[in-house]
Amino acid sequence: MSDKLIVYKCSNGHLCYPKHSICSKCGVSIGNEEVDLSNLKGTVVTWTKSTVPPPGVRKPNIIAIVEYYVEGETVALLGGIEGESVSIGAIVNAIPVSNLRDTEYCQREKGSQTWSGHRFKIVE
Numbered sequence: 001m002s003d004k005l006i007v008y009k010c011s012n013g014h015l016c017y018p019k020h021s022i023c024s025k026c027g028v029s030i031g032n033e034e035v036d037l038s039n040l041k042g043t044v045v046t047w048t049k050s051t052v053p054p055p056g057v058r059k060p061n062i063i064a065i066v067e068y069y070v071e072g073e074t075v076a077l078l079g080g081i082e083g084e085s086v087s088i089g090a091i092v093n094a095i096p097v098s099n100l101r102d103t104e105y106c107q108r109e110k111g112s113q114t115w116s117g118h119r120f121k122i123v124e
């Protein structure tokens, strides 16, 4: 798992995440230009809290849409929030997480579905 949080840039500078073959803003092909958000701060634009998450998912599970501003462009990402509270406008950093769910509760064989990624940690 990479600790980096990578988004992708089209030749006109628009950002997307996850990577798509065509830019949703201008229609050009998305190349391989990457932008690393790992050391940048994002802003929570909305969030929700699941108090009855699926088996293996932390409880409560707070999910937010976080927007990053990079060189005049924005990109929004969906992800979990560390901790048990959040507010609109909170400033966050992305932190790498090796297991986003408890693999003992996999729907297939136990431990068969590891799932790494990022969560957001409130910093301001």
Ligand SMILES: [Zn+2]
Residues within 6 Å of the ligand: 010, 011, 012, 013, 014, 023, 024, 025, 026, 027, 028
């Ligand atoms: Zn574009």
